[in-house]
Amino acid sequence: MKAAVVVFPGSNCDRDCYWASHNIAGIDTVFLWHKERYIPPVDLVILPGGFSYGDYLRAGAIARVSPIMGAIRDFAASGGLVLGICNGFQILTESGLLPGVLVRNKSLSFLCQYVYIRVERNDTPFTRGYNVGDVLRLPIAHNEGNFFAPPDMLDEIERKKLVLFRYCDSNGNITEESNPNGSMNSIAGIINENGNILGMMPHPERASELILGSRDGLGIFESLKEGYA
Amino acid sequence: MREPAVTVKLAREHGLSDEEFGKINSILGRTPTYTELGIFSVMWSEHCGYKNSILLIRTLPRTGESLLAEPGKENAGVVDFSDEYAIVFKIESHNHPSAVEPFQGAATGVGGILRDIFAMGARPLACLDSLRFGPLSDEHTRYLFRGVVEGIGFYGNCFGVPTVGGEVYFEEAYRDNPLVNAMAVGLVRKDKLASSVAAGVGNLVLYVGAATGRDGIHGATFASEELSEKSGERRPSVQIGDPFMEKLLVEATLEMIEKGLVVSVQDMGAAGLTSSSVEMAAKGGLGVELDLSLVPQREEGMTPYEIMLSESQERMLFIVEEGKFDEAKEVLERWDLHYAVVGRVTDDGMLTVRMNGRVYATIPVDALVVGGGCPAYEREPVYPKYLDRVNGFTPDDFLPAISAEEALVQLISSPNIASKSWVFRQYDHQIMSNTVVLPGGDAAVLRIKGTGKGIAVSTDCNGRYSYLAPYTGAAIAVAESARNVVVTGAKPVAITNCLNFGDPYNPDVYYQFSEAIRGIGDACRALGTPVTGGNVSFYNESATGTVVYPTPVIGMLGILDDIASFITASFKQEGDVILLLGETLPEIGGSEYLKEIYQAVWGPPPSVDLAKEKAVQDAFLEIAGLRLATSAHDVSDGGLAVALVEMGIFDRENPLGFVLNASILNGFSEKEYHLFLFSESQSRIVMTCREEHLSKVKEVLSRYDVKSLLLGKVCGDKFDFGRFSIPVSDALDLYYNSIERILKGEWK
Structure with missing residues (x-):
C-alpha cells in the first residue's frame, strides 16, 4: 500500500501522520504539496491536522479551493481512499466531500485531551481491524470540532449508517458528559456513502505507540494496510 | 524628510540619562540624528543592552562539556x-505587553521565543510557559489569566508546537504586573546549527517575512520602564501575532539552512531591524549598510526612525551570499513569503542607514552592543530593611487554627496548588507526537524520534521564597527545577533563566537581583547545570509602586538516555511501598500553608543544602536507572500531604489511595502533625517501589547518605493520614475542578 500526506501551508500534523503511517504502520508514504494538481500513484491520501492557510476565515474554508483539492475530488470519485484528521475533516466537510460542518466547541475554547470513541462499523477499509463496539482512547486537539448538520441531513447520516466513531465513556456508553465538544449525536467521525472517505476529529496518529500512552489509533492505519496486503 | 532636532530633553524622553547622552555625543563626535538617537535608545535599553545586569550575569557558571x-x-x-x-533552548519574558493586552502580549511572546529557536536551525519541539498573576478572586486578574492562556494557545497551537508545561501562580504582588515567561526547546542536527555571526563582506542582507508597520515601536523601551496609569496608551506598542506567517517562516528558514544557503540569521525581535542587523555585524566584527526604501512596509510614509525601531512580528534577517540568492528566492517563493534584499555586509564596522538616497545614521556597530559601547553598571548591593521585618517567624509563633484535614482540603482547592488542567487543555500538548509525560506533573518528558533517548523539561520559581530570602529563593528555584526533571528519571544538564525584577535603580531590587544571581550561580555549580543564557526583565512594578516578587524563573533541561525508563508521579499499583527521601524539618515559613490558611507571608522560607540536594538527586537517579522506582514526585508547595494526594490522583482515570504508617505519628503534637504534613523542606522526593525492592532502594540511599522514611503503602480509595482520611473521589473533585469553579464565579 502507498499513501500520500498532503502538506498545506499551515498543516502541522503532516509529519506526525507521516511518522505513524510510514514508520509505525509500515505504509510506504510520501508528502504531497498543496500546489500540485495531480495525485501520484497512491492508494490513500491523508489530509492532516493543522491550520491550513492560517484558517483565519473559517477552518478548512481556504484549503477547499486549493489546487490539490480538485485532484483529491477526482481521486476520491474514482474510489481512492481519503482520510481527513482534525483540520483534514474540516476541509472535507468544507469541500462537500463529507456532509455536515464542524463549528466551535460548545465550551468556546480549544480542547486538548484524551477522549473515548466507540467504533460503530467495522465493514469499512478504515476499521476492518476493529470490532463493532470497541472503545478507543485517542487525543483530540481542536477549537472547531462540534459536528453539526441540519435535521434532515443528520437523519440521513444516521439512516445510511455513515457514523463511524462516536464519543463515549470508557465503557462505551454514549453520554452527555463524554461528548467533549457538543457534537450532534456524539459524532466523532463519519464516512461517505461509498465508504472510501473518512473524516474524524480525534488524532489516531498521536495514539499509535505505547510510549505516547495509547496505540488504539494504529488500527486505522493497519486496517488500511491489511486491505491492500 | 525632516527629522526633529535632538536635544538632552529628547534623549531623556528616550530613557537615556544625561551621562549616556554625553557618551553618545563623544562616540559620534557630534550630536546624533533623530534616527541615531532612536537606535541608541533601544540598543542601550535594559531589554537589549542588559546594562544593569550584564556584569553580574557574567559571574554565572557558563561553561560545561555539554x-x-x-x-x-x-x-x-x-x-x-x-x-x-x-538541543537548543531559551526562555524570555513578555510581561509588559501582556499586562496591557493579554492575548496578543502572550501570543507574541511565544512567537518571539520560537523565532529564537529556529533562527539557530532548530525545529521547535516544545514550549513551556511560566505565568504569574494577581489573586484569582480579582476580576481583572481573571481577564488577564483568560487572555494570556488563550493567546499562548492561539499561537502555539496554530504554529504546531506542543505546549507541554510551565507553572501558574497567583499572588497579590503580581496583580498589576503579571509575569508571562515563555520557554521554547528545539532540536537541531549538529552540522546544521545556524549562526548569527555575520560574515563575508559584500554578502546580501535579506529581509524575510511580514511587512514592517508602526506596531511595537519602542517595545524594548516600554519593557524597560515601569507600568503606569498611562501604560494603556502603550497598547499600540504591543505587536500583533500571526502564527500562520511564523509557520511559513520556520519551514522556509529550516529549508534554507538545510540547503546551506544561509551565512547567518537572526530574528527581528526586540528593537527589530536595528538589533538584528547590528548584533550580527558586531559579532562578525563587520559593518552593515541598509537601504530602508527597500524594506517591505505596510503603512505609508514611514520614517527611517520608525522602520528601524518597528517591532512588527514574524520577520527574519538573513545574511546570504549573492551566488546563492536565487536558490534562496526559490525556497521563499515556494512558501509564499515576502522578501527583499535590504543591504549588504561591509568591512567598515559601521551601521549605515540610508533611505531614498539620504544617509540617516552612521554609527560604529560596536558602540551599540553589549560588551562594546553599551554602558554596563554595577553598584554595591545594600541589605534591604524589609528583610528583617518579614523574616522573624518561627514555628513557635503559631498554633493550628484549623484541623489538618481542613487545611489539606483548603490547600488542594487553592488556585496555586489545584490542577491547572483548565490551562493545559487549551494548549495542544501532544502535537509532533513526542510527548511522553503530559503537563501537570513535575516535568514534561518528550522522546526524540530515532534516538531512543528523551528530554525532560521544567520551569520553576517560588517568588515568595525569593522575596523573603533572595539568595535562598533563587538557589531553591534551581534545585527544585532540577528535582523536577530528576523525578522523571532524567539527568539535569543545563538551565536557561528569566529574571523578573523591579526597577534596578531601587536599592532593594538591586540587592534582590544580585543575591538571586549569587544563588543561581551557587546552585548551578553545585548541581553541575551551567547557565546557557536567558533574559532579564526589570521594571516589573505597578503604577502605585508595588514591586513584583523577585522571580528568577529557571528553565531546566534534563536528558533521559533511555526513554523507556521514564517515571511518572502517579501511584501505579496497590501494595507498593511509599518512601520519603530527604528530611522534613519544621520549615513552615514562606509556605503555601501559611499563606493559604493564615494569609501570611512570613519568612524565613525553607533552607537548602546544595550538597544534600545533589546527593538526593544522584541517589534517586541511580534508583531510577535500576528501574526500582514505580513512581516519584518532588515535594514542594503544600508539603508532603499535598505531594501524596497528587500522586494518588495525577492519573485521573486510575486514582489510588494510600495509608500512612501510623507509627510515624507517635508522640506528635497537633502542631508537629501540621508541620510534618505541610512543611516545605527542600531536597525531598516521594517515591514508590515494589515491597521486595525496598532493601535495594535503601542500600542505594545509604551509599549516598540520604535519609529516608517509610511513609506507608498504596491502597484503597481514600487518603488515610493516620488522624484523618479523605476519600479519593473528594480529592479528585477539589483538585481538578476548583480553578474552573472560581472562573465560573461559583467560588470566591
Missing part, C-alpha cells in the same frame, strides 16, 4: 544531546 555555544553569543543555548543532535 555546551556547544558560548552563552549570549547565539540566540539560544545549545546543549549536546546525541552523536547527531543538539
Whole structure:
C-alpha cells in the first residue's frame, strides 16, 4: 500500500501522520504539496491536522479551493481512499466531500485531551481491524470540532449508517458528559456513502505507540494496510 | 524628510540619562540624528543592552562539556544531546505587553521565543510557559489569566508546537504586573546549527517575512520602564501575532539552512531591524549598510526612525551570499513569503542607514552592543530593611487554627496548588507526537524520534521564597527545577533563566537581583547545570509602586538516555511501598500553608543544602536507572500531604489511595502533625517501589547518605493520614475542578 500526506501551508500534523503511517504502520508514504494538481500513484491520501492557510476565515474554508483539492475530488470519485484528521475533516466537510460542518466547541475554547470513541462499523477499509463496539482512547486537539448538520441531513447520516466513531465513556456508553465538544449525536467521525472517505476529529496518529500512552489509533492505519496486503 | 532636532530633553524622553547622552555625543563626535538617537535608545535599553545586569550575569557558571555555544553569543543555548543532535533552548519574558493586552502580549511572546529557536536551525519541539498573576478572586486578574492562556494557545497551537508545561501562580504582588515567561526547546542536527555571526563582506542582507508597520515601536523601551496609569496608551506598542506567517517562516528558514544557503540569521525581535542587523555585524566584527526604501512596509510614509525601531512580528534577517540568492528566492517563493534584499555586509564596522538616497545614521556597530559601547553598571548591593521585618517567624509563633484535614482540603482547592488542567487543555500538548509525560506533573518528558533517548523539561520559581530570602529563593528555584526533571528519571544538564525584577535603580531590587544571581550561580555549580543564557526583565512594578516578587524563573533541561525508563508521579499499583527521601524539618515559613490558611507571608522560607540536594538527586537517579522506582514526585508547595494526594490522583482515570504508617505519628503534637504534613523542606522526593525492592532502594540511599522514611503503602480509595482520611473521589473533585469553579464565579 502507498499513501500520500498532503502538506498545506499551515498543516502541522503532516509529519506526525507521516511518522505513524510510514514508520509505525509500515505504509510506504510520501508528502504531497498543496500546489500540485495531480495525485501520484497512491492508494490513500491523508489530509492532516493543522491550520491550513492560517484558517483565519473559517477552518478548512481556504484549503477547499486549493489546487490539490480538485485532484483529491477526482481521486476520491474514482474510489481512492481519503482520510481527513482534525483540520483534514474540516476541509472535507468544507469541500462537500463529507456532509455536515464542524463549528466551535460548545465550551468556546480549544480542547486538548484524551477522549473515548466507540467504533460503530467495522465493514469499512478504515476499521476492518476493529470490532463493532470497541472503545478507543485517542487525543483530540481542536477549537472547531462540534459536528453539526441540519435535521434532515443528520437523519440521513444516521439512516445510511455513515457514523463511524462516536464519543463515549470508557465503557462505551454514549453520554452527555463524554461528548467533549457538543457534537450532534456524539459524532466523532463519519464516512461517505461509498465508504472510501473518512473524516474524524480525534488524532489516531498521536495514539499509535505505547510510549505516547495509547496505540488504539494504529488500527486505522493497519486496517488500511491489511486491505491492500 | 525632516527629522526633529535632538536635544538632552529628547534623549531623556528616550530613557537615556544625561551621562549616556554625553557618551553618545563623544562616540559620534557630534550630536546624533533623530534616527541615531532612536537606535541608541533601544540598543542601550535594559531589554537589549542588559546594562544593569550584564556584569553580574557574567559571574554565572557558563561553561560545561555539554555546551556547544558560548552563552549570549547565539540566540539560544545549545546543549549536546546525541552523536547527531543538539538541543537548543531559551526562555524570555513578555510581561509588559501582556499586562496591557493579554492575548496578543502572550501570543507574541511565544512567537518571539520560537523565532529564537529556529533562527539557530532548530525545529521547535516544545514550549513551556511560566505565568504569574494577581489573586484569582480579582476580576481583572481573571481577564488577564483568560487572555494570556488563550493567546499562548492561539499561537502555539496554530504554529504546531506542543505546549507541554510551565507553572501558574497567583499572588497579590503580581496583580498589576503579571509575569508571562515563555520557554521554547528545539532540536537541531549538529552540522546544521545556524549562526548569527555575520560574515563575508559584500554578502546580501535579506529581509524575510511580514511587512514592517508602526506596531511595537519602542517595545524594548516600554519593557524597560515601569507600568503606569498611562501604560494603556502603550497598547499600540504591543505587536500583533500571526502564527500562520511564523509557520511559513520556520519551514522556509529550516529549508534554507538545510540547503546551506544561509551565512547567518537572526530574528527581528526586540528593537527589530536595528538589533538584528547590528548584533550580527558586531559579532562578525563587520559593518552593515541598509537601504530602508527597500524594506517591505505596510503603512505609508514611514520614517527611517520608525522602520528601524518597528517591532512588527514574524520577520527574519538573513545574511546570504549573492551566488546563492536565487536558490534562496526559490525556497521563499515556494512558501509564499515576502522578501527583499535590504543591504549588504561591509568591512567598515559601521551601521549605515540610508533611505531614498539620504544617509540617516552612521554609527560604529560596536558602540551599540553589549560588551562594546553599551554602558554596563554595577553598584554595591545594600541589605534591604524589609528583610528583617518579614523574616522573624518561627514555628513557635503559631498554633493550628484549623484541623489538618481542613487545611489539606483548603490547600488542594487553592488556585496555586489545584490542577491547572483548565490551562493545559487549551494548549495542544501532544502535537509532533513526542510527548511522553503530559503537563501537570513535575516535568514534561518528550522522546526524540530515532534516538531512543528523551528530554525532560521544567520551569520553576517560588517568588515568595525569593522575596523573603533572595539568595535562598533563587538557589531553591534551581534545585527544585532540577528535582523536577530528576523525578522523571532524567539527568539535569543545563538551565536557561528569566529574571523578573523591579526597577534596578531601587536599592532593594538591586540587592534582590544580585543575591538571586549569587544563588543561581551557587546552585548551578553545585548541581553541575551551567547557565546557557536567558533574559532579564526589570521594571516589573505597578503604577502605585508595588514591586513584583523577585522571580528568577529557571528553565531546566534534563536528558533521559533511555526513554523507556521514564517515571511518572502517579501511584501505579496497590501494595507498593511509599518512601520519603530527604528530611522534613519544621520549615513552615514562606509556605503555601501559611499563606493559604493564615494569609501570611512570613519568612524565613525553607533552607537548602546544595550538597544534600545533589546527593538526593544522584541517589534517586541511580534508583531510577535500576528501574526500582514505580513512581516519584518532588515535594514542594503544600508539603508532603499535598505531594501524596497528587500522586494518588495525577492519573485521573486510575486514582489510588494510600495509608500512612501510623507509627510515624507517635508522640506528635497537633502542631508537629501540621508541620510534618505541610512543611516545605527542600531536597525531598516521594517515591514508590515494589515491597521486595525496598532493601535495594535503601542500600542505594545509604551509599549516598540520604535519609529516608517509610511513609506507608498504596491502597484503597481514600487518603488515610493516620488522624484523618479523605476519600479519593473528594480529592479528585477539589483538585481538578476548583480553578474552573472560581472562573465560573461559583467560588470566591
